[in-house]
Amino acid sequence: MTSSASTPAREIRYAVAPERMPAIPEEKMSAAQKRAVADICAGPRGGLRGPYVAILRSPGLMGPTQKLGEYIRFHCVLDMRINEMAALIGARHWTQQFEWFAHVPHALKAGLSPAAIDAIAEGRRPGDMAEDEAIAYDFLNELLNNRSVCDATYNRTRNEFGEEGLMDLLGVIGYYSMLAMIMNVARTAIPDGGPLPLAPFPAQLHPRD
Numbered sequence: 001m002t003s004s005a006s007t008p009a010r011e012i013r014y015a016v017a018p019e020r021m022p023a024i025p026e027e028k029m030s031a032a033q034k035r036a037v038a039d040i041c042a043g044p045r046g047g048l049r050g051p052y053v054a055i056l057r058s059p060g061l062m063g064p065t066q067k068l069g070e071y072i073r074f075h076c077v078l079d080m081r082i083n084e085m086a087a088l089i090g091a092r093h094w095t096q097q098f099e100w101f102a103h104v105p106h107a108l109k110a111g112l113s114p115a116a117i118d119a120i121a122e123g124r125r126p127g128d129m130a131e132d133e134a135i136a137y138d139f140l141n142e143l144l145n146n147r148s149v150c151d152a153t154y155n156r157t158r159n160e161f162g163e164e165g166l167m168d169l170l171g172v173i174g175y176y177s178m179l180a181m182i183m184n185v186a187r188t189a190i191p192d193g194g195p196l197p198l199a200p201f202p203a204q205l206h207p208r209d
Contacts, residue, residue: 016189016196017187018187019186019187019188019189020054020185020186020187021053021054021057021186021187021188022053023048023053024053024056024057029056030059032059032060033056033059035059036056036059036062036063037056039063039066040052040062040066043066043070044070044073044074045066045069045070050098050099050102050179050183050188051098051099051179051182051183051186051188052065052066053186053188054182054183054185054186054188055182065178068171068175069175069179071171072168072171072172072175072176076168076171076172077164077165077168078161078165078168078169078172079110079132080106080110080111081107081110081111081112081133082132082133082136082161082169083110083172084103084106084107084110084112085107085112085116085120085133085136085137086136086140086169086172086173086176087099087103087106087107087172087176088100088103088104088107088112088117088120088121089120089137089140089141089144089173090140090144090172090173090176090177090180091103091176091180091198092120092121092123092198093144093177093180094177094180094181094184095184095198095200096179096180096183096184096198097188097190097196097197097198098183098188098189098190099176099179099180099183100121100197100198101190101191101194101197104117104197112133113126113128115127115128116129116133121197121198121199122199125137125141131160132160132161135156135157135160135161136157136160136161136169138153138156139153139154139156139157139166139169140169140173143170143173144173154166157169
C-alpha cells in the first residue's frame with residue numbers, strides 16, 4: 001500500500017553496533033599471536049591497529065596479510081595519489097567506515113583533491129580529475145560493478161600504468177576490499193567513538209541537528 005503524501009515520515013534512529021572482535025588483552029594472547037604482534041610492531045606500521053586487531057584471531061593469516069599490506073602501502077609502483085584513491089573507492093564500495101576514516105588524510109596528503117574525495121563519498125564520478133585518476137576510477141568502478149573490465153578499459157589502463165601498475169591497482173583494490181569485509185564483519189570501531197564518516201549508500205537519510 002502506498003502512503004499518502006500527507007503522512008509524516010517515520011523517524012528512524014540508529015545505534016552503532018558493538019565491536020565483535022575488540023583488542024585481545026596481551027595476557028590472553030597465544031604464543032603465535034604474540035609473535036604476530038611483535039612482527040607487525042617491528043615493521044613500518046609500528047603498532048597493531050585497525051583491521052589487524054580482528055585479523056590477530058588468525059596469526060597465520062595475519063603474517064602474509066600484513067606483508068601484502070606493507071607492499072601495498074609502502075612499496076607499490078603506483079603513485080600514492082592513485083593508491084589512496086583506490087583505497088577510498090574500495091572503502092566506499094563496502095561502506096567501510098574505519099577504512100574511509102583512516103585513508104582520507106593519506107589521500108589528501110598524497111594530493112587527491114577534497115572535491116574528488118567528496119564525490120567518491122557520495123557515489124559520484126569526480127569531475128576535473130587528472131587523466132591517471134580518471135583512468136583508475138573508470139577501471140575500478142567497472143571492475144567492482146561488472147566483476148571484470150572490457151577490452152577498451154583494460155587497454156587504456158595498461159597503457160597508462162603498464163602491466164605492473166595495472167596488477168598493483170588490482171592488488172590495492174583487492175587488499176582493501178578484503179580488509180573492508182573483515183572490518184564490516186568485526187564491526188571495527190572508529191577511534192574514540194567518533195562519528196561515522198560515510199552516509200548510507202545511496203544516501204536516503206540526513207543527520208538531525
